[in-house]
Every structure is written in structure tokens, then in C-alpha cells.
Amino acid sequence: QVQLAESGGGLVQAGGSLRVSCTASGRTVSDYRMGWFRQGPGKEREFVAAISRLGSNTLYTDSVKGRFTISRDNAKNTVYLQMNTLKPEDTAVYYCAARAQVGLGRRVEEYDYWGQGTQVTVSS
Numbered sequence: 001q002v003q004l005a006e007s008g009g010g011l012v013q014a015g016g017s018l019r020v021s022c023t024a025s026g027r028t029v030s031d032y033r034m035g036w037f038r039q040g041p042g043k044e045r046e047f048v049a050a051i052s053r054l055g056s057n058t059l060y061t062d063s064v065k066g067r068f069t070i071s072r073d074n075a076k077n078t079v080y081l082q083m084n085t086l087k088p089e090d091t092a093v094y095y096c097a098a099r100a101q102v103g104l105g106r107r108v109e110e111y112d113y114w115g116q117g118t119q120v121t122v123s124s
Contacts, residue, residue: 002027002113004096009118016086020118022079022096030054030074031101035111036081038092038120045095049081050104059104064090086122093117 002076008020017110034048049070050059058070069082079096105111 002029002032002098003101004098004113004115006094006096006115006118009094009120011121011123012086012124014086014088014124016122017082017084018086019080019082020094020120022081022115023097024077024079027076028081028097029077032113033073033101033104034070035097035099035105036070036077036079037088037095037097037108037111039117040089040092043092045108047106047108048094048105049105050099051079052104052123057104059106070071083120086120088122088124090124091120093119106119 003026006022012065036048037045039045051070055072067085072079095117096115098113099111
């Protein structure tokens with residue numbers, strides 16, 4: 001079983017950038033396809049991005065394409081989400097998740113392990 005811990009959240013002005021990280025422990029992160037999700041105030045948790053085990057394939061929700069980049073460093077057991085040109089509507093708790101099965105998932109139920117989340121707040 002893998003444990004996930006997010007870090008790097010904070011307060012940023014609209015148009016700014018932030019990078020959040022997800023560090024795995026207990027098992028190597030290279031065993032898993034990884035995803036980032038977010039949950040804004042009063043909203044359901046939604047898919048943001050996903051990455052394959054070796055980083056060769058990525059998937060993004062339309063609202064972040066061209067602004068966010070998911071990446072991973074398996075040697076550091078860490079997955080990243082670089083967020084540029086942030087907007088107030090990006091304000092949310094950001095969660096990383098690990099998926100053991102083949103393929104990149106977009107749905108919450110397709111992921112097996114979750115971190116506790118990190119708050120990202122974008123001011124206008």
C-alpha cells in the first residue's frame with residue numbers, strides 16, 4: 001500500500017504560478033498511474049490531470065489544458081502539477097491519487113489511494 005502526501009499549496013494572485021507536489025511512501029510511485037484532482041468550495045471532486053507510469057502519456061481536463069503540466073520523477077518518488085496562468089476558479093483543495101490498474105483514469109472511483117490534499121487559493 002502506498003501513502004501519498006501533497007505539498008506546495010498556497011495563496012497566489014490571478015495570473016501567477018504554483019507547483020504542487022505529491023510524494024509517495026510505502027511503495028514506489030513507479031508502480032502506479034498518478035492523477036491530480038481538485039475540489040472547490042461546495043463542489044464535487046473533479047479530475048485535473050493524469051500521467052502514465054513512465055510519464056510518456058498524459059491526460060488533462062479541458063479547463064487546464066495549456067496552463068497546467070503534470071510530470072513525475074520516479075527516482076524521487078514524486079509527482080508534480082505545475083500550474084500557470086492561474087485563475088480564481090482554480091481555487092480548490094488539490095489531491096493526488098494513485099491507480100494500480102492499466103490505463104489513465106478520469107473518475108474518482110478509478111483511483112485506489114489518495115492523499116490528504118493541499119489548498120490552492122487564487123485571488124482576483
